[in-house]
Amino acid sequence: MHFQHASDIWRDFPGLAPGAIFAAGLTGDVSADEQVARFGELAAKRLATASEGELPEVQAWRRAFSAMGLKPTQYRCASESLLRRFRKEGALPRLHPLIDLCNAVSLAYAIPVAVFDVSRISGYVEVRRAAGDETYLTFAGGTEHPPPGEVIFADADGRAHARRWTNRQSGHSAVRDTTTDVLIVAEALHDTAGKDVESLTAALAAELSALWPVTPRSALLTPAEPRFTFAT
Template identity: 40%
Template sequence: MTVDLREFLDGAQVEDAVFALRPDYRALLLAVDGLTPAATTPDGATGSTHDADDLLVAAQQAAARALEGRAVEDLPHVAAWRDAYRAFGAKPQRTRNSAEALLRRAASGLPRVNPLTDVYNAVSVSHQIPLGGEDLARYAGPPRLVRALGTEPFATTADGQPVVEHPEPGEVVWCDDEGVTCRRWNWRQSPRTGLTPTTTSALFVLDALDPLTDAQLDAAADELAGHLARLGERVRLERRLLRAGDAGPR
């Protein structure tokens, strides 16, 4: 199925209540279509698994250099996200943002999932930026970042069984027309929109707060886009930056 990437991104929104919480927040959305499933699974014949593993090893080395002589929570962008979590009532010691969680695992080895997931995890760690990837075809309407009412459904699993949870009122969540796709800004994604071995179109969300600059955000997106372009012969990519004060799609 061909996806209108531009139309999908043009519908994306960050509500004003989120920007009121953190006016420095920026979301860079990268939508991609034309991925070849064989190129994004470990038994594909394209060599992508080897490439993704090399990226993860490089990311582990970059994390070791960044953390030499200091704790993960002292990294400037990690510290900024901890402050953002506290601002909506979350405890960062218990619910760590995705970048911090990966950085803490880097010393013992980053997880190997599949090339598509491994690539974006490597970029997340290398650039110290929360980065999520989801199956665009599983979305019901465009993505929106909101302060939750507390009634929105979040389809997840517990003890291997499907369950429906609900965010806390005021919690920052990504959602679509069916419910929450990611809780606590960038903490836990829903399996409903998760990447699978058959994914051919995907959405990647790169989250930035000061002191991460626009140039650093673009550099992370550029690296991710370059890796994704190798995962299919007809890969198409579109991106959109959402920030406070923007008049609309661009």
Template identity: 35%
Template sequence: MTLTLTVADEVRALVPGFTPLAVEARGLVNGPSDATSSALLDDAARRLAARLDGRAPHEDQHVAAWREAYSAFGAKPSRTRNSAEALARRALADGGLPRINLLVDAYNAVSVAHLVPVGGEDTDRIRGGMRLLRATGTEPFVTAAGGREVVEHPEAGEVVWCDDEGVTCRRWNWRQGVRTRLTERSVNALFLLEGLAPMPLTALEAAGAELAETLEKLSPGARITVHGPA
């Protein structure tokens, strides 16, 4: 992997059984959402509905495990939901899933279909390696509010993804920062799929394989590599 990806011991001790899987992609072609990416999202919503069979997303064992993980570092999971649960709720609602751009639509579809948190980062905007750790509370987090960029800080002890410049995603996988997010100009990306027990490793690997296949279809000629669990 071009970028280093590390998980702090303090996070592994807090939530045993955490398994990240990375999909590295270079030479991607991004652009506005289109009929193809919209179809991916619609299909994911149908697969989710069949999987849940009338249950709420938080009743799924994997989503329930993420709620417990959020509680472990002090977050309120019913108010700040992990990304998989938040997307699943939108997929089942009348408005459906948002259309962002080709690459974001692709990883959101995998997240919804497999009920696994998935994030995408523009590797050309990442500084140094990616680290999952418990914040001191002083790290900068660039987000958007009122149509402009603002700098916030995580709470002390909060689990965050960060690089050398600051936080890239708050509360594990709750809110991504604007600095490293995938835009229509992104050509190189790192996608992180995050599993917790009781999600089997084979299920996490299947989600990663599906994302890799989708990226290859959206960007023929792109170099896609799936890196096993870290």
């Protein structure tokens, strides 16, 4: 299997810096409480001096959403939505140790982090513009068809695993109690995106190894080397 961005995504968003991680052998019976608290403290310190909308990481995604024809305060990137809820409520709901960890890392770095159960993906995942015939499953169980031109995460069967790029993932490939193998993707567009995604990817891979008996594989993608290949 592999993960990549279409060439026109790289062309239209030249500041893009993606990082990808593959990990196999995960379970839902560990505690990520210490990690969640530690990364949450980092996020709280940033939010003590600036709102999420003032952070350069979020501002870059707002500009990208505007460029895609989306109202950025109506459709927010995933990290902004998490930060907004964290600022208002002081914590995020606990869902699964892996999701809790990735959400906490996303908060600390203000960078969207997507997690996909690879057993629910066909062939590959490509960030590309929709043709209009792809299928997206909501968390409520409904079916949607992203309009032509919308940036989605698509697999070989034409299933959209995320809509509006970093706005919302699909319920189809969401992590569940039976999930063991995952693809994790972090993407940023701000001025220091490259080094920040590198730091995030390294930190998250280290936390995965500390919590589970796994050996994550990771890569930083570029226009010259846009594909991350992994075995399931």
